[in-house]
Amino acid sequence: MSPATRSEESRQAIIEAALGLCVERGFASTTIEGIAARAGVGKTTIYRWWPSKAAILIEGVENARDAAAGFPDTGDIRADLAAQTSSVMRLFNTEFGEIWRGLIGAAQSDEAAAEGVTRILRVSIDACVERLATARDAGQIRTDLDLEMAVELLYGPIYHTWLLRTRPLPEAYMESVLATLLPALVPAPDPH
Amino acid sequence: MSPATRSEESRQAIIEAALGLCVERGFASTTIEGIAARAGVGKTTIYRWWPSKAAILIEGVENARDAAAGFPDTGDIRADLAAQTSSVMRLFNTEFGEIWRGLIGAAQSDEAAAEGVTRILRVSIDACVERLATARDAGQIRTDLDLEMAVELLYGPIYHTWLLRTRPLPEAYMESVLATLLPALVPAPDPH
Amino acid sequence: MSPATRSEESRQAIIEAALGLCVERGFASTTIEGIAARAGVGKTTIYRWWPSKAAILIEGVENARDAAAGFPDTGDIRADLAAQTSSVMRLFNTEFGEIWRGLIGAAQSDEAAAEGVTRILRVSIDACVERLATARDAGQIRTDLDLEMAVELLYGPIYHTWLLRTRPLPEAYMESVLATLLPALVPAPDPH
Amino acid sequence: MSPATRSEESRQAIIEAALGLCVERGFASTTIEGIAARAGVGKTTIYRWWPSKAAILIEGVENARDAAAGFPDTGDIRADLAAQTSSVMRLFNTEFGEIWRGLIGAAQSDEAAAEGVTRILRVSIDACVERLATARDAGQIRTDLDLEMAVELLYGPIYHTWLLRTRPLPEAYMESVLATLLPALVPAPDPH
DNA sequence: AGTTAACCGAGACGGTACGTCGCGTCTTGTT
DNA sequence: AACAAGACGCGACGTACCGTCTCGGTTAACT
Known part of the structure; x- marks a missing residue:
């Protein structure tokens, strides 16, 4: 039976x-x-x-991810963001990068693959949002910031450059990005 | 014939x-x-x-683009950026968006397609860089800013959200992005 | 159960x-x-x-056959042959015919099916031979006749026409066949 | 064009x-x-x-047949029938026999194959009928004989035994068949 | 003006992979 | 131990497109 x-x-x-x-x-x-x-x-x-090869790879990526760590929290949001985003950027130049690139490519014309990609990303995004929330509560991030959008401002440039191949990503890319971007995310200095 | x-x-x-x-x-x-x-x-x-279907579409997109306008210049960089980025974002929800999405997808595992996509983007990026340079010369943008990176900060969030489908793009998305991002791009106020 | x-x-x-x-x-x-x-x-x-679907069908056919009668014996060999062969011919146009046709078809490239078909036929052939032997002993059939071959002369035309589909079998087919064939099987008339 | x-x-x-x-x-x-x-x-x-492998083989068989001879005509119908039928019987034990057997098998559950098999046979049957007609006109065959049926009486036993595998075909099989069958096909002797 | 050669439409060709079907075997509990 | 259910490795099915390759049949450009 x-x-x-x-x-x-x-x-x-x-x-x-x-x-x-x-x-x-x-x-x-x-x-x-x-x-x-x-x-x-x-x-x-x-x-x-x-249903497709993309689905297999998505499961593979999720398996691997489940065995991996979350967002670092040293108390210093700038250091943590630099560490995490740089590590993601470096990951894109490894074997995993090619798989991830293929999946994102497939997702552009395969609804099911798109769902998988989004599901995988959701976890990372939520982790980042949560870290930002902690930082905000610690007074390191402006209280009026849309954290979801903040994540897009942080990772958007990486994906833009990596997926659209407009130029090679320099090693210290995220240092520059953070140097420019962070002042816009932290609380305004006391005007005295 | x-x-x-x-x-x-x-x-x-x-x-x-x-x-x-x-x-x-x-x-x-x-x-x-x-x-x-x-x-x-x-x-x-x-x-x-x-050489491929992607090449045909790229030519089609380039044709269409050549018949279109460049970056607006009203003298107000904030307004111009808002207008241009929003118009791009809206474009992504049209038929063109589906073609563009497909091309970017193909580019992830087709070197030739990637080249075409990059070539198309180069024009838009250069136009944006140029507009930013004009604004900088007019004192509306910090002089120590990497303009290429600035473009990535502007368009990265759009592409991130649109390609990775992490959430629907709200109509006024770019208003929020610019509200957060622009202060980091404009010259620091005189501290006196 | x-x-x-x-x-x-x-x-x-x-x-x-x-x-x-x-x-x-x-x-x-x-x-x-x-x-x-x-x-x-x-x-x-x-x-x-x-071992195969053919084997199942063979068992099914044998089951059905076991529940059926043998060769008729009214004392008149001509009438009995006409009755039996015509009834076989009619059977070939029923549902059973399609099954039997399929089995014979399978038997052409499946040794096991061939064995089953032969086993089923053996019974009918033996019954016919026996009836012919009885007729021979009653002086209705020539004593020098190979009865196995006689069976082939009787059923051969039916199978030939039915399996090879060279023409539709007329209702009274066996009447004609027997009219031609029987004189060759009965004892030569007294030359006085 | x-x-x-x-x-x-x-x-x-x-x-x-x-x-x-x-x-x-x-x-x-x-x-x-x-x-x-x-x-x-x-x-x-x-x-x-x-449409199927059977169709290919049928074309192959037809090709081969087209390159082959027709029915022999030495003037002696008995000798010619013996020669032709025995040659057919011998053919069934060659490589061709296996192909032909397979095709006839396929024809039992494949309408298209059946058509091909019938088409191939038609030629041989017509040749035999024609030879019998010549013999009839020469007074060697009864004038009231259905020649199509005569062909079935001649070849039926061969196909019956070969396809249904009821017994091995002896070398001189057709000698016996003709010895029994022919008297029924020739004109009745003058009763004086 | 006639020749010729590149380009055209059509579509057959040798292939690769597709997604499906049924084979006969194996495994898992249930009766 | 035999059963129903059905997953498994496997092989072939018939289909869709790939990119290449003839085929005539047009013209434009060069004798």
């Missing part, structure tokens, strides 16, 4: 194969057939549980 | 077919075969002049 | 499902999965007891 | 590959994919011109 149960082994193998192929051959050249072959799995098993 | 020399008629038909299909069926479902069929053109003619 | 011992209920359901599907959808479109679903049975149960 | 033209080279390669695979692996194990691979041809090319 009970249905045969899903093979966790296959699930893992499929996700790893997808991530591996995406890194080795790029997102566009990664195919369901290729994933099935490398995972030693039937295509049917993939189609039974995922 | 002319042999031994390129048919302008076919070129137009192909670009229009590509744009039309992209709007009607979406970027991903637009195929070279479909474009050829709708344009009443042989596939060979397409492959002779363009 | 009953563990540790074969479920007769399932056996019946499977055979009936197989026959039903074969009649409704045709032999080629009848699948093991379809049979299992219609019978409300697990595929394992089918594979445990039968 | 003119459409690109069909590749005769591919057509030949496909037919030869199909016949070859059918001989080597058997009809059931011959697949469109296998044919395409062996012929060095895209699957599309096969599907563009043939």
